[in-house]
Amino acid sequence: MCYGISIYLSESDTFNKNWMEKAAKNGFQYIFTSLHIPEEKNVDYVKQVKWLGKTAQEFHMEVMADVSPASLERLGLLFSELPSLTDWGISGIRMDYGFTAKQIAWLSHHLKIGLNASTIDEEELKKLMDEGLQPNQTEAWHNFYPKPFTGISKQSLYERNALFHRYGIKTMAFIQGDEQLRGPLQLGLPTIENHRHVSPALAALELQEMNTDKICVGDLNLMNKTLQELKYLMEGTVPLYADFNKGYEIFNNMVHSNRMDAAEYVIRSVESRQQLSHFQQEAHGLEVFNEGTITVENELYGRYAGELQICLKDIPADTKTNVAGRIKEESLSLMKKVGGGKRFVLLNSNVK
Structure with missing residues (x-):
């Protein structure tokens, strides 16, 4: 291009x-x-x-x-x-x-x-x-x-x-x-x-x-x-601005790839499960993960532990899943363009 x-x-x-x-x-x-x-x-x-x-x-x-x-x-x-x-x-x-x-x-x-x-x-x-x-x-x-x-x-x-x-x-x-x-x-x-x-x-x-x-x-x-x-x-990378919660800064500026078999409801990072970091369960008190929510599976999710996902639509919340942050409003439209196999990067939203 x-x-x-x-x-x-x-x-x-x-x-x-x-x-x-x-x-x-x-x-x-x-x-x-x-x-x-x-x-x-x-x-x-x-x-x-x-x-x-x-x-x-x-x-x-x-x-x-x-x-x-x-x-x-x-x-x-x-x-x-x-x-x-x-x-x-x-x-x-x-x-x-x-x-x-x-x-x-x-x-x-x-x-x-x-x-x-x-x-x-x-x-x-x-x-x-x-x-x-x-x-x-x-x-x-x-x-x-x-x-x-x-x-x-x-x-x-x-x-x-x-x-x-x-x-x-x-x-x-x-x-x-x-x-x-x-x-x-x-x-x-x-x-x-x-x-x-x-x-x-x-x-x-x-x-x-x-x-x-x-x-x-x-x-x-x-x-x-x-x-x-x-x-x-x-x-070939889609830039997405995000705000991360404390403890999840490891994903800042990291280039990810959505799985080739792209899910309908979430973007699934291939690279995140290759990280050594595993996260303990954190209480979030939510019933729904809204569109644009960035989540990470905690240790209760077994072999899926550490997988980062981005919600493309609202989905039911899960205690086996931690809230890592949120995609900024300005990037929600770009987020929906991250198809199967597409690379994306999560950027600090304070970058000018």
């Missing part, structure tokens, strides 16, 4: 460089930028694109630039000169409107190409293939949607991803940021409308579940806490 960030050339070089450095340190691998945003005025595109390409190379990040025929005028380039963008440090271009199938196919032999995944249909895709489009040089990039209620549905994205995968083309979609949202609306830049008001980590995990190959942050930046969460997701 590959993650990227968006860079807007109207922002200051200092701001953009700091964001690139922070993202690169947290495992992000590529940059998206657009060369035809109406709000971006008084931008020296040639100077800024060359600066972006050079700076991205310092952080070992690829750059994909969104272009239109009008963008070529801003760059002072003819269409046939687009391959020279590699000399500027640009890895590829997302080609929006205004280009023919023959032009796009030709360019895929010289640059990485991004198609508009949200608008192109199968007939157009077949035409591109007939013209010689190189699938291994092509990606399908979904749009982001600044205006509320205009983003696409999960079903639509899933179906369109499947379409491009049939032709051997990888896909990309956007998640919103959470620290500084981009204007003029500042309402997030997701691809899927229902992601506008969820955490970036949950949005990213759902995009992964819909077989999206690359994920890009549409907004200006992310909080450090969110960067940490996404770094875990890149490594």
